Amino acid sequence: MPTLSRPQLAQMYNEHHIRIFPRPRPGKEMAGDGARFEARTQHSPEGFMPLGAYSYSQSYLSNVSSVGRYCSMGSKICSMGAVHPTDWVSSNPIFYNRGRYNRFIGEAPPFKRRFREKYGPITIGNDVWIGDQVVLKGGITIGDGAVIGFGAVVTKDVPPYAIVAGVPAKIIRYRFSEDIRTAMQASRWWRYDAHDIAALSHDDPALFLTEYEKAAPKLSERPEDFKTYQDYLGDAE
Structure with missing residues (x-):
């Protein structure tokens, strides 16, 4: 995880217009070591995001594959955690995660079944505005020009230029x-x-x-x- 000095922060801003805001405290480690992003972007001190030019984010999400240009992402945005099976007898991972079974029981599990616990990556288009404290389900795509209201829980793809809000998020109207x-x-x-x-x-x-x-x-x-x-x-x- 990178730890950037003040001279390095100044270099990134002066030469490439890349800003970390608010400025990380000395010795602060940032996530997103391998993230690739364009110049003229602003990142959270929590980590680098794959932002397109003129986009900024006040949050850090590790499972975002791409963010388009001219996007505005608020604070405390997060993605949902692991998936659990809701149509099995139990949703507890001890019945499909062999490592967890072994840790709790202390012996090899008597089953071979597995369940994919992780969501896919999130894709965010261009000119997207995501408000504060939004929760995003992994694997969704947020279309160009979409707006997501404060505190929304987004579980499905958002069409281009839709304004969505609520729990779960629903389309309120379209911008144009x-x-x-x-x-x-x-x-x-x-x-x-x-x-x-x-x-x-x-x-x-x-x-x-x-x-x-x-x-x-x-x-x-x-x-x-x-x-x-x-x-x-x-x-x-």
């Missing part, structure tokens, strides 16, 4: 009409740097799309460039 949602996803505006599209009308989605259609042919995409923190400390952007 179907036509605009389709056009937003087709535009893939997150391919571009913020300074290239900041002057467009972000407060008017329909007008934004019109302006974007005219501007996009003149813009250069920001290439995807995911590196580890060790890579960033070894070279300048």
Whole structure:
């Protein structure tokens, strides 16, 4: 687990606009040693996340496979723990985890059955906003532009541009009409740097799309460039 010095933190910010916030205390170990992320991201002092450019997270989750660009992730977000069988006689792992049986009983188990206890990784799209204290089930996909409300427990995939909340989370509404949602996803505006599209009308989605259609042919995409923190400390952007 990495422990970064103040000069290293300053180097990552000054050369690559990678910020750890709040600043970790001296000697603080961070998780996510092998995480690959883009420059212009902000990470929790708990660990590095696989963030796309202009995304920030105030939480650390170890089972997220990817986070798109321009995402906003609040504090105390977590993922569900191990899975237990709910349609077996007992949900207790002593009846399918051979190691646990041996530790409790002190002898080899009389069964060979097994149960997969782990969920798959979580995939998060672009321009996703996840509020504080959200719980995510492993293996789900959160679509581009989705919003997840404070304290929601998300057990299913979230469609693009859906606003979900509650326990379990349900769709409250969609951010835009179907036509605009389709056009937003087709535009893939997150391919571009913020300074290239900041002057467009972000407060008017329909007008934004019109302006974007005219501007996009003149813009250069920001290439995807995911590196580890060790890579960033070894070279300048």
